[in-house]
Amino acid sequence: PTPVAPADPDPTAPVAPTPSETVTHTVVWGDTLWDLSRTYGCTVDDIVKRNSIIKDPNFIVVGWTLEIPQN
Numbered sequence: 001p002t003p004v005a006p007a008d009p010d011p012t013a014p015v016a017p018t019p020s021e022t023v024t025h026t027v028v029w030g031d032t033l034w035d036l037s038r039t040y041g042c043t044v045d046d047i048v049k050r051n052s053i054i055k056d057p058n059f060i061v062v063g064w065t066l067e068i069p070q071n
Contacts, residue, residue, distance in 0.1 A: 022067040
């Protein structure tokens with residue numbers, strides 16, 4: 001059988017919005033990386049890798065602006 005190319009998508013069909021790669025979060029008193037990872041649906045390690053300002057994952061500072069990866 002000859003392979004068939006997929007049909008072009010219907011241009012009138014609704015398009016789902018694409019999620020952004022990251023969201024920014026300003027650290028407030030009481031925040032932990034664990035809580036942020038649960039809130040934003042990623043891992044603590046994902047947040048640490050995205051933010052070079054974090055030297056110790058057990059210590060974040062109020063006022064820091066963190067990039068949180070979105071899955």
